[in-house]
Amino acid sequence: MKLKTFRKGGIHPAPSKLTSGMPIVEIGVSSEIRLELAESIGVPARCIVKPGQSVSAGEMIAEAAAFVSAPVHSPVAGTVKRIEKLRDPQGFWREAVVIATEHIETAVDEAEEALSPRTQDEVDALTPKEIIDIVGNAGVVGLGGATFPTRVKLSIPEGKKAEVVILNGAECEPFLTCDEVLMCGYPDRIVAGCRLIMKAVGVDRAIIGIEANKPQAIAAFRRLLKGCDDISVQPLKMKYPQGGEKQLIYALTGKEVPEGGLPVDAGAVVDNVATAYAVYDAIYNRKPLTQRVVTVTGPHLKKPGNYLVKIGTTISSIIEAAGGLPEDTGKVIAGGPMMGKAMSRLDAPTTKAISGILVLPESMSKRRSEEPCIRCAKCVSVCPMGLEPYQMMNLSIAKRFEDITKLHVMSCLECGSCSYVCPSHRPLLDYIRYAKQEIRKMPKK
Amino acid sequence: MENKLTVSLSPHLHSHNSISRSMWNVIIALIPALAVAIWTFGVDALWVIAVSVCACMLTEWLIERFMFHRPCTLMNGSAIITGLLLAFNLPSILPWWMVVVGAVVAIGIGKMSFGGLGCNIWNPALVGRVFLLISFPAAMTTWPAGVSSGLVHMSGASGADATTGATLLATLNESNGEIGMSSVDFMDMAIGHMNGSLGEVGSIAILIGLVYMLITKVITWHIPVSMIGSAALFSWAFGGNPLLDVFAGGLLLGAVFMATDYVTSPMTKAGQLIYGFMIGFITIVIRRYGSYPEGVSFAILLMNSFTPIINRYCHPTLFGRRRK
Ligand code: SF4
Ligand code: SF4
Numbered sequence: 001m002k003l004k005t006f007r008k009g010g011i012h013p014a015p016s017k018l019t020s021g022m023p024i025v026e027i028g029v030s031s032e033i034r035l036e037l038a039e040s041i042g043v044p045a046r047c048i049v050k051p052g053q054s055v056s057a058g059e060m061i062a063e064a065a066a067f068v069s070a071p072v073h074s075p076v077a078g079t080v081k082r083i084e085k086l087r088d089p090q091g092f093w094r095e096a097v098v099i100a101t102e103h104i105e106t107a108v109d110e111a112e113e114a115l116s117p118r119t120q121d122e123v124d125a126l127t128p129k130e131i132i133d134i135v136g137n138a139g140v141v142g143l144g145g146a147t148f149p150t151r152v153k154l155s156i157p158e159g160k161k162a163e164v165v166i167l168n169g170a171e172c173e174p175f176l177t178c179d180e181v182l183m184c185g186y187p188d189r190i191v192a193g194c195r196l197i198m199k200a201v202g203v204d205r206a207i208i209g210i211e212a213n214k215p216q217a218i219a220a221f222r223r224l225l226k227g228c229d230d231i232s233v234q235p236l237k238m239k240y241p242q243g244g245e246k247q248l249i250y251a252l253t254g255k256e257v258p259e260g261g262l263p264v265d266a267g268a269v270v271d272n273v274a275t276a277y278a279v280y281d282a283i284y285n286r287k288p289l290t291q292r293v294v295t296v297t298g299p300h301l302k303k304p305g306n307y308l309v310k311i312g313t314t315i316s317s318i319i320e321a322a323g324g325l326p327e328d329t330g331k332v333i334a335g336g337p338m339m340g341k342a343m344s345r346l347d348a349p350t351t352k353a354i355s356g357i358l359v360l361p362e363s364m365s366k367r368r369s370e371e372p373c374i375r376c377a378k379c380v381s382v383c384p385m386g387l388e389p390y391q392m393m394n395l396s397i398a399k400r401f402e403d404i405t406k407l408h409v410m411s412c413l414e415c416g417s418c419s420y421v422c423p424s425h426r427p428l429l430d431y432i433r434y435a436k437q438e439i440r441k442m443p444k445k
Numbered sequence: 446m447e448n449k450l451t452v453s454l455s456p457h458l459h460s461h462n463s464i465s466r467s468m469w470n471v472i473i474a475l476i477p478a479l480a481v482a483i484w485t486f487g488v489d490a491l492w493v494i495a496v497s498v499c500a501c502m503l504t505e506w507l508i509e510r511f512m513f514h515r516p517c518t519l520m521n522g523s524a525i526i527t528g529l530l531l532a533f534n535l536p537s538i539l540p541w542w543m544v545v546v547g548a549v550v551a552i553g554i555g556k557m558s559f560g561g562l563g564c565n566i567w568n569p570a571l572v573g574r575v576f577l578l579i580s581f582p583a584a585m586t587t588w589p590a591g592v593s594s595g596l597v598h599m600s601g602a603s604g605a606d607a608t609t610g611a612t613l614l615a616t617l618n619e620s621n622g623e624i625g626m627s628s629v630d631f632m633d634m635a636i637g638h639m640n641g642s643l644g645e646v647g648s649i650a651i652l653i654g655l656v657y658m659l660i661t662k663v664i665t666w667h668i669p670v671s672m673i674g675s676a677a678l679f680s681w682a683f684g685g686n687p688l689l690d691v692f693a694g695g696l697l698l699g700a701v702f703m704a705t706d707y708v709t710s711p712m713t714k715a716g717q718l719i720y721g722f723m724i725g726f727i728t729i730v731i732r733r734y735g736s737y738p739e740g741v742s743f744a745i746l747l748m749n750s751f752t753p754i755i756n757r758y759c760h761p762t763l764f765g766r767r768r769k
C-alpha cells in the first residue's frame with residue numbers, strides 16, 4: 001500500500017530516534033519550581049498570587065489575560081517565594097513565579113490525592129462549551145511546540161465549520177520520541193481525549209496520523225479502535241515536515257489550507273496527541289497541565305530517555321537526570337534539531353513548549369561556512385510550501401522587502417528544509433526570518 | 446560550560462550536501478564517456494583532456510588569486526568539470542594551443558567575468574567551444590582519419606575525405622540523402638566507435654553517467670528527458686530520423702551534461718521542462734535549416750539566455766493555491 005504523505009517538497013533527515021520505545025521515567029520534584037507566565041503564544045498570563053502565599057498542587061497561579069492566553073498552574077504544593085524576572089533558555093527576560101516545594105518526597109502523591117476523577121456519566125453530561133471551558137482553565141496548550149491555547153483552537157470561529165479532527169502523531173522531527181512513547185503507553189487516554197475534542201468542535205470523524213516508523217503506536221491504536229468507525233489510524237510516509245499542520249491535513253484529507261488560512265478553512269481541527277492526552281487529564285482527572293513528557297537525547301548523552309517532567313523544573317537538573325552534560329557538548333536545543341531553538345542558558349526552567357532537550361556534541365554544532373549560491377534549485381524542490389527560498393534570500397539580503405511579500409514569504413512555515421539541503425550551506429531560513437520580521441513591522445496597507 | 450554553548454537558529458542539521466560533493470559526482474559520471482573517448486581516439490584524446498583541464502584550473506586560480514583576491518576554489522571541482530566538458534566538445538586532433546585558448550575563454554570570459562561560480566549566464570564550456578568554432582572553423586571540424594564514421598560501408602563518393610575522416614551527421618548532411626539509413630552502423634554508434642567530438646561519441650557511456658547522476662540526485666530527469674524527447678519529436682516531424690538525431694551527434698552529451706548545468710538552467714520543474722523542450726526544438730531547426738550539422742551548443746546557449754526570463758515567469762505552485 002502506498003503510504004499517504006504531502007504532495008510537494010520534503011526531506012529525509014536521519015531519524016536518529018535513540019530513545020524509541022524507552023519507558024516514560026518520572027523525574028523527582030525539585031525544591032524550587034519556577035513558572036514562566038508566558039506559557040502560550042499570545043498574551044502572558046496575569047499573576048494572581050502574592051509572595052508568601054501558599055499554593056496547593058494544581059492551583060492556578062496566573063489567569064488567562066486575553067482570548068489568546070492560557071492560565072498557569074503550580075505543579076506542586078508549596079509557598080510562593082518571589083515573583084521575578086528571569087531569563088528563559090534563549091536568554092530573554094520573562095516574568096515568572098517562583099514556588100518553594102513542600103514535602104519534596106511526597107509531592108507527587110499529594111498532587112494525585114487532590115484529584116477526584118469525573119465518572120464517565122459526569123463526562124458524558126458535559127456540553128461542548130463546558131469542555132472547552134474546563135480545557136481552557138486547565139491551561140492546556142498545543143504541546144507540539146507551538147503552544148497555541150487549545151481553548152482557542154476548539155472555539156470554531158463564527159461561520160466556519162469543522163468536519164474532521166486530526167490528531168498529529170507524525171513526530172517527524174529527528175531524535176524526538178515523546179509522542180511515540182505516549183501513544184504506545186496510553187492509546188486509550190489519547191482516544192478518550194480525541195473523543196472529547198470531537199464533541200467540543202461538533203464533528204463525528206477523526207483521523208490519527210502517525211509516521212510509519214512507529215509501528216507499535218499504529219498497532220496500539222488499531223487494536224483499540226477495532227470496530228470503531230468514528231476514529232481511524234492512518235500510517236504516513238516518513239518525510240519531513242510530515243507533522244506540519246498544513247502538510248498533515250493535505251496528507252490525510254487531500255485538502256489544502258488556503259494561503260494565510262487556518263486549518264478550519266479546510267474543515268480540520270489539528271491537535272497533537274500529547275495535547276489530546278492533556279485534554280483527557282483535564283476532563284477526567286480534573287488535572288491542569290503541569291507536566292509533560294520530554295525526550296532528553298543526544299548522541300553522546302549517558303542516559304537518554306523519555307522523562308516525565310514538572311513544568312518549571314530547571315533544564316540543567318533534567319539533563320543531570322539523563323546523566324549530565326557530556327564533555328564535548330557544543331549545543332543544547334529545546335525541541336528537535338529541525339525547528340528547535342538553541343539554548344544559551346541551562347539554568348532556565350522548562351516550559352510547556354519544550355518537547356525535547358537535544359544535546360549535540362561540538363562536532364555537530366557548528367555551521368559550515370557559506371559559499372555562493374550555485375542555483376542548483378534544491379531549495380526550491382524541497383520547499384513544502386511551494387516557495388522559492390533562494391529568491392527570498394537574495395531579496396532579503398538586498399532588503400527589498402516589498403518584493404518579497406509578492407513571493408508569499410509569509411507562507412513559509414520555517415521548517416528549515418531549504419537550509420538543510422543547500423549544498424552551499426547558505427542560511428536561507430535566517431534570511432527568510434529576517435524578511436518576515438521586517439515585513440511584520442511594515443505598516444499595514 | 447554554559448557560555449560555551451553554540452547558539453544559532455534552526456535548522457541544526459544539515460544534509461551533508463556540498464558544492465564539491467555534487468561536482469565530484471558529476472566528474473564520476475563523466476568517467477565512462479572519458480574512457481570511451483580514450484578508447485576511440487587514443488592518446489590524442491588524453492592529451493586534449495589534460496591540456497583543457499589544466500588550462501581551466503590554472504585560469505581560475507590566477508583570476509581568483511590576482512584579480513579577485515579570494516581563496517582558492519579549485520577543490521570544489523567546478524573548473525575540472527568545465528575543462529572536461531570543453532575537451533569533450535573538441536576534436537581529438539585540435540592543436541594544443543587552441544585548446545588553451547578555449548579554456549581561457551571558457552573560464553575567463555564564460556565564468557569569471559560574471560563574478561565566478563554561480564553568477565554566469567552561459568555555460569562556460571560552451572562559451573569556450575563556440576568561441577573556438579567561430580574563430581577556427583576548419584580546425585574545429587577536422588576529425589581524425591582512421592576512425593569509423595559510423596557507416597558500415599565507406600564509399601569514396603560520399604564526400605568523406607580519406608585522410609580527415611568525418612562525423613556521421615556531417616556525412617549524411619552532405620550526402621543529401623544519397624546514403625540511406627541502412628548503411629549506418631548502429632552498434633558502433635551505441636558503443637562510441639565513431640568519429641566526432643571526444644565526449645559525444647559514446648552514447649551508452651553518457652547514459653550510464655545520466656543514471657549515476659539521477660541515482661545520486663545530482664540532477665533530476667526533467668531537462669534531459671524533455672530535451673531528448675522534444676528533439677526526437679521534431680526530428681520525426683521534420684522528416685528526419687529520430688534515432689540518428691538523438692544518438693549520432695552531440696545531443697546526448699548536451700542533454701545530460703551541458704543543459705543540466707545548475708547555474709545556467711531554470712529553477713523550477715516547469716521552467717526546466719520548457720527549457721529542455723526548447724533546446725531540443727532549436728537543435729533540430731539548426732540541424733535542418735542551418736549551415737551547421739550540429740546545433741546543440743547554440744541551442745543551449747540560446748536557452749541559457751532565456752533562463753532568467755523563464756525563472757521570472759515560472760513559479761512553483763504555492764501550497765494552498767490548488768484546491769480540490
Ligand atoms: S523554511 Fe520556509 S522557505 Fe524554507 S523550505 Fe521550509 S517553508 Fe520553504
Ligand atoms: S539550495 Fe542553496 S545553492 Fe541551491 S539554489 Fe538554493 S540557495 Fe542556491
